[in-house]
Amino acid sequence: MSSSQLRWGIVGCGIISGVFARDLVYLNKNPRGANKIKHVITRVASRSPAKGQEFIEKNIDEYYDDVYGTKVVSYEDIQIDPEVDILYIGLPHTLHHSFVIEAITRGKKHILCEKPVTVNSKQLELILDAARENNVFFMEAVWVRYFPLIREVQKILYEDKKVGDVKRIFSDLSVDMKRLHGDDWVPSNRVADKKLGGGALLDITIYPITYSRIFMDPQSDPKSNWKIVSSMVFESLNGKQEDEVDFCTSFIISDQTHKQQATGISSFSSDVSDGLIAKIDGELGSISIYSGGIGPAPIKYHIKLKNGQEIEKSFEDDLDGTLGYIYEAIECGEMIVAGEKQSSIMSWNESQLIMSILDDIRKQNSLSYEVDL
Numbered sequence: 001m002s003s004s005q006l007r008w009g010i011v012g013c014g015i016i017s018g019v020f021a022r023d024l025v026y027l028n029k030n031p032r033g034a035n036k037i038k039h040v041i042t043r044v045a046s047r048s049p050a051k052g053q054e055f056i057e058k059n060i061d062e063y064y065d066d067v068y069g070t071k072v073v074s075y076e077d078i079q080i081d082p083e084v085d086i087l088y089i090g091l092p093h094t095l096h097h098s099f100v101i102e103a104i105t106r107g108k109k110h111i112l113c114e115k116p117v118t119v120n121s122k123q124l125e126l127i128l129d130a131a132r133e134n135n136v137f138f139m140e141a142v143w144v145r146y147f148p149l150i151r152e153v154q155k156i157l158y159e160d161k162k163v164g165d166v167k168r169i170f171s172d173l174s175v176d177m178k179r180l181h182g183d184d185w186v187p188s189n190r191v192a193d194k195k196l197g198g199g200a201l202l203d204i205t206i207y208p209i210t211y212s213r214i215f216m217d218p219q220s221d222p223k224s225n226w227k228i229v230s231s232m233v234f235e236s237l238n239g240k241q242e243d244e245v246d247f248c249t250s251f252i253i254s255d256q257t258h259k260q261q262a263t264g265i266s267s268f269s270s271d272v273s274d275g276l277i278a279k280i281d282g283e284l285g286s287i288s289i290y291s292g293g294i295g296p297a298p299i300k301y302h303i304k305l306k307n308g309q310e311i312e313k314s315f316e317d318d319l320d321g322t323l324g325y326i327y328e329a330i331e332c333g334e335m336i337v338a339g340e341k342q343s344s345i346m347s348w349n350e351s352q353l354i355m356s357i358l359d360d361i362r363k364q365n366s367l368s369y370e371v372d373l
């Protein structure tokens with residue numbers, strides 16, 4: 001990459017790749033961050049050239065061909081394409097691991113990989129080994145982590161201590177899949193397909209786990225301080241017994257050292273009501289965190305203190321019409337320009353911690369995937 005331009009290759013032309021690409025187009029027109037880096041999409045990979053072409057026209061249209069020569073290539077070719085600095089991985093979970101390792105070893109590409117970064121810890125170790133050996137930047141795209149609200153609320157909680165000692169965190173990310181994909185969303189949808197890592201835990205419960213981590217005491221170490229109990233309700237979303245996956249998952253995290261509990265839930269049956277995605281209770285009051293509508297994006301907080309004081313702040317204007325994937329893209333650009341291999345917001349160690357929690361919850365509920373064997 002040059003110090004002013006980061007060239008992206010988008011891998012997979014599914015739902016989230018389109019959303020991410022549109023936010024990159026925004027960043028191209030409105031460079032943000034310390035280095036005002038321009039984000040350029042030069043390549044798109046799809047199994048179908050026609051689908052890739054349609055993706056470009058729908059999401060990147062005005063940059064297509066005449067400006068940046070954006071074109072559709074194969075999954076194999078994008079890994080070694082000299083016009084690409086960083087690959088955005090928008091593939092189903094089970095396909096992240098092998099594709100990322102190949103892209104790092106064959107093409108020495110930097111990587112922004114969608115959540116969950118892999119299906120289990122073993123796969124993640126292999127990716128990190130490859131990233132280390134090939135000296136590339138690698139980051140998990142847990143987009144909510146990079147929103148400005150997160151750091152502000154962490155400061156309010158643990159530096160300003162506005163709500164006193166934090167006692168309890170509640171978090172919910174539930175998504176009504178029928179509303180999102182229509183009544184005919186099964187059986188083709190990846191969340192119903194066990195071979196593609198289907199189920200709530202890896203797809204959406206990862207958000208309440210993330211919010212628990214973000215808003216629990218910063219000194220709390222999940223490995224030594226957390227005791228987790230969890231439960232799952234299993235169902236086959238497509239009628240095939242072999243595709244039975246968790247439809248609803250909940251957990252309680254107890255940190256005895258810091259005297260905090262976090263509870264989280266997610267389900268595919270309903271959206272989160274009123275956008276309340278997290279609530280933090282302290283001895284002096286509470287902070288509620290809201291998304292703009294559906295989904296986990298943290299864009300407003302409301303502090304309510306027992307002394308009657310209330311403070312509300314919205315971060316919506318900063319989005320400027322984007323969906324907030326700009327923040328993770330900016331982080332990639334800034335880190336790569338600085339020569340960093342990982343981000344402190346979502347470090348390799350942090351991805352490992354979250355992955356070990358996902359492994360643990362799956363083990364507690366006897367949920368295994370083919371790739372675990």
Ligand SMILES: NC(=O)C1=CN([C@@H]2O[C@H](COP(=O)(O)OP(=O)(O)OC[C@H]3O[C@@H](n4cnc5c(N)ncnc54)[C@H](OP(=O)(O)O)[C@@H]3O)[C@@H](O)[C@H]2O)C=CC1
Nearest residue numbers: 012013014015016017046047090091092093114115116190
């Ligand atoms: N950060 C966020 O907000 C979100 C993150 N995600 C994450 O992004 C990833 C992709 O999710 P999403 O976009 O919803 O998924 P989609 O099913 O919509 O897209 C996945 C794409 O992967 C490509 N693909 C390649 N091989 C296969 C295969 N064997 N089966 C199915 N698809 C294949 C396809 O693109 P093509 O046909 O072009 O080859 C497909 O369109 C997941 O890991 C998910 O967790 C998802 C939604 C939101």
Ligand SMILES: O=C1OC[C@@H](O)[C@H](O)[C@H]1O
Nearest residue numbers: 175180191203204295296
């Ligand atoms: O990351 C996600 O957030 C929103 C959900 O609709 C989607 O299934 C999931 O992958």
